[in-house]
Amino acid sequence: MNTLGQWLGIPWRRSVLAAAAGALPMLTFPGPSLWWFAYVALVPWILLARTAPTGRRALYDGWWGGFGYMLAVHHWLLPNLHVFTFVIAALLGALWAPWGWLVRRLLGGAPGRGRVAGALLVLPSGWLAVELVRSWQGLGGPWGMLGAGQWQVSPALRLASVGGVWLLSFLLVAVNVAVAVLVAVRAARVPAVAGLLVAAAAGSAAWAWAPRPEVRGEVRIAVVQPGVVHGPDRRFAREEELTRRLAGQDLDLIVWGESSIGFDLLARPDLAGRVAELSRLTDTPLLVNVDAQRSDRPGIYKSSVLVGPGGVTGDRYDKMRLVPFGEYVPARSLLGWATSVGEAAGEDRRRGTRQVVMDLG
Structure with a gap:
């Protein structure tokens, strides 16, 4: 761990790792379409940000992770916008800087059950705040929403019929936070497990009670x-x-x-x-x-x-x-x-x- 800490102590290396971690959710979108990976895709980014030595470094971890996420999700723009794609990714990636700070504030060090329980609510809400800003029509509307990677999962679509893509993004971030806690904060596993159970219960409830569309006919x-x-x-x-x-x-x-x-x-x-x-x-x-x-x-x-x-x-x-x-x-x-x-x-x-x-x- 000491060797890893020394390696991460070099700022540019930590920034590159944050960008790579932020890019991982891209695998949940077409064409890889690894929808199941969305439930752990944010874990490396969260684990990195929680170990930031200072709040300022956590801001950079959030920014660089957001840069990686934006660049990966919008890589298809490279043939059209070339170098300007990197400018867009850097500008929009800055929206995640406060999120990185929140990760360190709530999960850094040895958080107790209260902080972990708060993280299960605050961190998904912070992610939704970023997606809300990015969905502003002046920026082109909603692009690359985290929950959109679940487009081919029937239970997730039932959830979307209740709370839209916003509910999917919220639950996905909450699950990722819970998994990160189970990996790194053994003393606070109870609220993490409770968070996973709540997410599973929400999915089951939507599957059972959300309205089903009635088939009236077919078109070719x-x-x-x-x-x-x-x-x-x-x-x-x-x-x-x-x-x-x-x-x-x-x-x-x-x-x-x-x-x-x-x-x-x-x-x-x-x-x-x-x-x-x-x-x-x-x-x-x-x-x-x-x-x-x-x-x-x-x-x-x-x-x-x-x-x-x-x-x-x-x-x-x-x-x-x-x-x-x-x-x-x-x-x-x-x-x-x-x-x-x-x-x-x-x-x-x-x-x-x-x-x-x-x-x-």
Whole structure:
């Protein structure tokens, strides 16, 4: 332990270890999708922060862990934002600095049962406070929420039907805190075990009593996604080719991927006519996504448009939750330089203002 303490005494080594520990929850998201790992993924980070020699070092452990978490969960942005991805991760990672301090304050040294019991409530609440700030629409809405890694677990989905992803994140952090206590604080195992039992009871209660959706019927939906095709004309032609293969498949809806059409259909009746012809050929309405300058109002919108055999139906949904940097640049006057180092949006997309229900008959 003394050797390990000496090794961790070098600040940069401790920072690298904190970033690596913070990145571990990424394994619970697609594609690894190791959902079960979420119940222990935070344990190394918690164990590191609780041993911080000072409160200031605990702040750094929280910050570096948050940096690792943000970078790992958003690594898919690297081809688009390049070095700016690291800047985003560093800025958002700072939100976990107080959380790291709380870990040391509540679990550092030899905490008694009272501090451990408090940690089982305060640390999950602190994590939720961070997720709440990150979910602000100005930052693009909720991305990489810890509880979202449980998307394929039926009992977890029942919990989400009661308390949303927030309840899942809370229980996951609480379980991780309890496991960390069982590993490192043997004298306070009773509240840790009690915390695990409460989490298990909550999951069991949700499984037994949460409302179950009633199945009223089935729909057959085909998704047309051509992959990376450069140029809006070539992409449209490829989507058209793929859609023709769906004729005679007895479908209820055909969906083209996001940004599938790079032209405003109101300004291009020829393209609208070609989509309508595909609807007649397949005897199925098409839901397409337009990413283009609008002809009926200023600005670029990302709009889902329903097209039937007779053409555009008039039903249109303008995307409300835009992806930061990919579809708009927050505080463009300060961060607009991101467009020069990556593929950030050259022009901000406009947000929709309401949800839309489209009737397929």
